[in-house]
């Protein structure tokens with residue numbers, strides 16, 4: 001049986017491979033990405049043209065870059081209650097977007 005604590009996340013990203021197959025120019029945006037690596041692992045199951053983006057608070061992004069350098073996900077430091085928080089991701093990649101909000 002799957003770990004119940006992962007249930008929301010599994011649902012949140014389980015449709016991404018099918019979405020990406022229909023939209024190879026897709027952008028997958030994880031809002032409140034934290035130290036999560038599910039998106040990075042899914043990157044191997046999707047077209048290489050899919051762009052992976054994440055957003056989290058500056059201190060969390062600093063920690064993520066220290067602990068998880070590299071990987072396909074480009075992460076932006078921003079608080080989603082701040083105006084313009086989506087400007088960085090929007091400028092970095094455009095296309096059909098699968099948005100995965102986990103900033104609770």
Ligand SMILES: C[S@@+](CC[C@H](N)C(=O)[O-])C[C@H]1O[C@@H](n2cnc3c(N)ncnc32)[C@H](O)[C@@H]1O
Pocket residue numbers: 009030031032033034035036055056057060078079080081102103104
């Ligand atoms: C419950 S954790 C989820 C982390 C990751 N998505 C996962 O599934 O493991 C919530 C994340 O949202 C981030 N977060 C909380 N408030 C935020 C805000 N105002 N703007 C951006 N990120 C925020 C936290 O720093 C934290 O990394």
